Amino acid sequence: MSASVRAALIAVGDELLSGSQSDTNSSYLARELEALGIAVLSIEIVGDDEPDIAAAVLRASARAELVLVGGGLGPTLDDVTRHGIAAAFGRELHEDAQALAALRAWFELRRVPMSDTNRRQALFPVGARILPNRAGTAPAFLLEHEGRAVAALPGPPRELRVVWAEELVPWLRARGWLGAPIDERRFFLFGIPESTFAERAGAWMAREAEPRMGCTVRDGTLTAVLRARANSPESLAALERRVAEFRARFSAEVYSEHEWDMEHALARELFARNVTISLAESCTGGLAQGLLTRVPGISRVFTQGFVTYADEAKRSALGVPSELLRAHGAVSREVAEAMALGAARVSGAELALAITGIAGPDGGTSERPVGLVWFASALRGRVQSVERRFPPSDRDSIRRWAARMALFLGWKRVCTAD
Amino acid sequence: MSASVRAALIAVGDELLSGSQSDTNSSYLARELEALGIAVLSIEIVGDDEPDIAAAVLRASARAELVLVGGGLGPTLDDVTRHGIAAAFGRELHEDAQALAALRAWFELRRVPMSDTNRRQALFPVGARILPNRAGTAPAFLLEHEGRAVAALPGPPRELRVVWAEELVPWLRARGWLGAPIDERRFFLFGIPESTFAERAGAWMAREAEPRMGCTVRDGTLTAVLRARANSPESLAALERRVAEFRARFSAEVYSEHEWDMEHALARELFARNVTISLAESCTGGLAQGLLTRVPGISRVFTQGFVTYADEAKRSALGVPSELLRAHGAVSREVAEAMALGAARVSGAELALAITGIAGPDGGTSERPVGLVWFASALRGRVQSVERRFPPSDRDSIRRWAARMALFLGWKRVCTAD
Numbered sequence: 001m002s003a004s005v006r007a008a009l010i011a012v013g014d015e016l017l018s019g020s021q022s023d024t025n026s027s028y029l030a031r032e033l034e035a036l037g038i039a040v041l042s043i044e045i046v047g048d049d050e051p052d053i054a055a056a057v058l059r060a061s062a063r064a065e066l067v068l069v070g071g072g073l074g075p076t077l078d079d080v081t082r083h084g085i086a087a088a089f090g091r092e093l094h095e096d097a098q099a100l101a102a103l104r105a106w107f108e109l110r111r112v113p114m115s116d117t118n119r120r121q122a123l124f125p126v127g128a129r130i131l132p133n134r135a136g137t138a139p140a141f142l143l144e145h146e147g148r149a150v151a152a153l154p155g156p157p158r159e160l161r162v163v164w165a166e167e168l169v170p171w172l173r174a175r176g177w178l179g180a181p182i183d184e185r186r187f188f189l190f191g192i193p194e195s196t197f198a199e200r201a202g203a204w205m206a207r208e209a210e211p212r213m214g215c216t217v218r219d220g221t222l223t224a225v226l227r228a229r230a231n232s233p234e235s236l237a238a239l240e241r242r243v244a245e246f247r248a249r250f251s252a253e254v255y256s257e258h259e260w261d262m263e264h265a266l267a268r269e270l271f272a273r274n275v276t277i278s279l280a281e282s283c284t285g286g287l288a289q290g291l292l293t294r295v296p297g298i299s300r301v302f303t304q305g306f307v308t309y310a311d312e313a314k315r316s317a318l319g320v321p322s323e324l325l326r327a328h329g330a331v332s333r334e335v336a337e338a339m340a341l342g343a344a345r346v347s348g349a350e351l352a353l354a355i356t357g358i359a360g361p362d363g364g365t366s367e368r369p370v371g372l373v374w375f376a377s378a379l380r381g382r383v384q385s386v387e388r389r390f391p392p393s394d395r396d397s398i399r400r401w402a403a404r405m406a407l408f409l410g411w412k413r414v415c416t417a418d
Numbered sequence: 419m420s421a422s423v424r425a426a427l428i429a430v431g432d433e434l435l436s437g438s439q440s441d442t443n444s445s446y447l448a449r450e451l452e453a454l455g456i457a458v459l460s461i462e463i464v465g466d467d468e469p470d471i472a473a474a475v476l477r478a479s480a481r482a483e484l485v486l487v488g489g490g491l492g493p494t495l496d497d498v499t500r501h502g503i504a505a506a507f508g509r510e511l512h513e514d515a516q517a518l519a520a521l522r523a524w525f526e527l528r529r530v531p532m533s534d535t536n537r538r539q540a541l542f543p544v545g546a547r548i549l550p551n552r553a554g555t556a557p558a559f560l561l562e563h564e565g566r567a568v569a570a571l572p573g574p575p576r577e578l579r580v581v582w583a584e585e586l587v588p589w590l591r592a593r594g595w596l597g598a599p600i601d602e603r604r605f606f607l608f609g610i611p612e613s614t615f616a617e618r619a620g621a622w623m624a625r626e627a628e629p630r631m632g633c634t635v636r637d638g639t640l641t642a643v644l645r646a647r648a649n650s651p652e653s654l655a656a657l658e659r660r661v662a663e664f665r666a667r668f669s670a671e672v673y674s675e676h677e678w679d680m681e682h683a684l685a686r687e688l689f690a691r692n693v694t695i696s697l698a699e700s701c702t703g704g705l706a707q708g709l710l711t712r713v714p715g716i717s718r719v720f721t722q723g724f725v726t727y728a729d730e731a732k733r734s735a736l737g738v739p740s741e742l743l744r745a746h747g748a749v750s751r752e753v754a755e756a757m758a759l760g761a762a763r764v765s766g767a768e769l770a771l772a773i774t775g776i777a778g779p780d781g782g783t784s785e786r787p788v789g790l791v792w793f794a795s796a797l798r799g800r801v802q803s804v805e806r807r808f809p810p811s812d813r814d815s816i817r818r819w820a821a822r823m824a825l826f827l828g829w830k831r832v833c834t835a836d
Binding site: 015199225303304346395 | 431432433434435436437438440441444445446447451452458460462463466492493494495496498532533535536573574576604611613614616617619623624625627630631632633634635636641643697701702703705706707708710711714715716717721722723724725726727728730731734764765778779780814815
């Protein structure tokens, strides 16, 4: 076993270089590699161009033992990754009879006629090891060359993940290339600005600190990563001490040590305590429920939700009194609370969350600006509410943040049974 | 004006290299640059490490006139982009008094105490031009060095976009660096597999074809890009001819020539024809409504939607008869149609869309496998329905695809007024 194997990632596609699509495969592979103890040295993006791909493969294989190339294995004529890798190492392409047969079988099974262009998916550089792709038509492959390994993986994320997990990881293990991962811990915090976090974290974030700590912010969520400097007993002990200190210092903000997705943290508590839930959304228009129902098996605790965009819908679907709407406006504590109580009553859920706000770009006033959102939660008839003013920005950001805020408030109420 | 200016992008962040976050800034910048006629040669991702950043900046400035570095300008100690760029060109960092005053004013305006760590955001390489950041606390900067320009932009996408549009684009224009963009056209298609598309497109996709054509697939949507080879009259005429041929050949599948987002295509038709809409969702749990309500001003045509996850909710909220649910099951033509008619009746909308399916991972049977989804639409009382079997994959993919499919069906019905 060699702990010194390093990886370089290459993502192929004009659509990535022109920005019409963003590269999610590399972050997936980087995450996986890191968990397996293989450091990622670089990520590079190149277009659908044979010489560019060949040059990037040579650059990457000059510095890393393992090169993963994602994308450009499809059936269309702009898919030239196989050509680029072959060119990099001076190999020919040949059609593999077994791969062609598997390709035909894939189409027959699905009763879809196989296009002639699909045949190019049975082309491989001479000497390549074919990696079957259970999830799609593009078989992947692996080429070893002078102690380096270059793997070509399909671009569709689902297919890339299947080939990675089912083919490449076992190969890396057999090859003895999986190192000892550097231990790290993650904390996911909601509702704390980055500068406040930095001040409260203090010297923990210094560049030379042990363990090393980094943080990032997205959709109102701050992710803090603590990473040991080495696999030594001292480094690991320092990591454990810092983890305990971190938990104590940020107990009010940490909602998970496992995952960014708030909906999973909430669902776990709902499942554990057998609490049923409903949601009533105005400005978020179904986004919070859309998040919650990502969780498999959520039907155990979620049966019904409400998207009440207009005042009349708040009245008819949730029984919000017209007087409240008239007196306080739809974006108010009173209406948020009535929405939550109404959602609980109509659905029969123990916990109901309500969101009503101004997502913009229009509809704001000086008193009720774009970014103002009222949240309410009703737990077994007891209602709480809170107002938040999101810095005026784009509609999407405000809505995403508000949906996650509602789930966070629900999580807090369930955890504290308050 | 020089049409030969090229750009290289660098995204900075351990979170990008470790995969805990993916780099969306580079795709944004690539899109913008391309539209301004500046070709993007490469995109590279490096960690929060001063020497790595310095090396990447030198590599990038060796091949491109314009280098854009995104991220690593925050207030925390792991933000070292300013140090890396200064090191690359052998410059010192100094604290800018005016930037510090602006920083203090920003915090005062928001009545948030300014942390000491925020002071480092007033540090700049000697000789740098400061680019104000209206959207956040991290000022950006631009450094010219031997005919090259290196700009450091804040990592949060909203801030990066503001500084890009308000500061950097005007600077590029004044510098005469905006070239003539190569003309391209996009088509967005739904419901056509990539291999079928490739076969029907035929030689249009050949690597040497004029115009050049590429395609990508995501969430059931195929994006085809046709790009002229040059700015010559011949190339542009060839592009126009191909655009006309493309429209004719794929008229049944193209839903937009402007944007990927199906909800905008649908909303545009609803607005133009003054058609009101409602949605009833089961397996998608609010996702389709969440998409539709992304559109600003959607309240003109959307007042209310339904998330009826359990059978009982379909009965009580939409009036789906218990007998139908018992006889056919929740995932059936009969129930989808009853959901659509119920949503139209309760909401008063002219058009109602319904989605009921099995998103998995559990709940599938051999007769009704995971991935089976029934869609129905009711337009002024006339109902249509269709079944789709999505290849069994992950829950998220099935749900996202189903939500977009429902919007596509709605778009088709409104367009054909059928």
